[in-house]
Amino acid sequence: MDEGLVALVTAGVGLVGALGGAAMGGLAAVRGARMGAETTARATIEQARTQERAQHDHWLRDERKRAAVLMLEVYDRFTIAASNVTRMFDLEIEASADVGSAYGTSINEVRGAYFPLRLLGPARVHQAARELWQLIEQHNEEIQEWADGIMTATDETRAEWRAREEQQRYTLGDAHSNLIDAVSESLQGNDAVPRLN
Numbered sequence: 373m374d375e376g377l378v379a380l381v382t383a384g385v386g387l388v389g390a391l392g393g394a395a396m397g398g399l400a401a402v403r404g405a406r407m408g409a410e411t412t413a414r415a416t417i418e419q420a421r422t423q424e425r426a427q428h429d430h431w432l433r434d435e436r437k438r439a440a441v442l443m444l445e446v447y448d449r450f451t452i453a454a455s456n457v458t459r460m461f462d463l464e465i466e467a468s469a470d471v472g473s474a475y476g477t478s479i480n481e482v483r484g485a486y487f488p489l490r491l492l493g494p495a496r497v498h499q500a501a502r503e504l505w506q507l508i509e510q511h512n513e514e515i516q517e518w519a520d521g522i523m524t525a526t527d528e529t530r531a532e533w534r535a536r537e538e539q540q541r542y543t544l545g546d547a548h549s550n551l552i553d554a555v556s557e558s559l560q561g562n563d564a565v566p567r568l569n
Contacts (some may be wrong), residue, residue, distance in 0.1 A: 379529055432492065433559065439488035440555040443501060445547055446481040450508060451541075452476040454515060458537055462530075475515070481506050500554040504547040511540045 453475040460466045482505065489501040517534070518525075518533045 408416070435488075436492045436494075436497065436555075437559055439485070439492050440497065440551075440559075442553070443482075443485040443489055443504075444548075444555075446478065446485045447504065447508075447551075449474075450478040450482050451544070454511060457515055458518070458534075461522055462534070479508070479512055495559050496554045496556055500547070500551040504551050507540070507544050507547050511537075511544060514540065520561070 453471075456465065457475045458470050465471070468502045486501055486505040490498055498536050514533070515535055518537075521529065
């Protein structure tokens with residue numbers, strides 16, 4: 373065979389080999405790039421999910437704090453209003469429609485503030501808020517009983533009402549403290565935010 377032809381065939385085989393190698397290398401590069409892109413996409417998705425969970429946890433913590441602060445504020449207004457009503461019943465302060473109105477408003481505020489805590493939890497805060505809310509409702513019933521019977525009550529009945537009201541104030545104070553403890557624990561992160569998978 374002619375040397376020129378051999379060189380041409382050898383160059384052709386080399387060219388085919390080079391093209392085949394380049395094609396294989398190109399395919400490997402494309403496959404590697406695709407695998408890298410998939411890995412990057414998975415990492416990006418996971419990072420987005422982690423960030424979304426963190427933002428949700430932060431939002432929930434802020435909402436829980438806001439709801440707890442509201443409940444504690446309206447509790448303070450309730451105790452002042454309830455005290456004024458019972459002082460009015462005992463004729464320690466002058467009878468006034470404003471006192472009764474402030475008391476009614478405070479009861480409605482307590483009811484309105486309780487439900488966000490009930491919805492937002494966590495369980496220990498919800499339980500403590502429920503206990504406080506129920507005691508406030510019970511205290512309200514006692515005050516209503518007192519108001520309904522104020523004109524016909526005997527001194528003995530008035531003394532019983534005063535004694536029950538005083539005991540209820542201590543019970544309410546304990547429930548208030550329990551709510552503060554539960555909220556503090558929750559805001560310090562001791563109550564994990566439940567996660568849905």
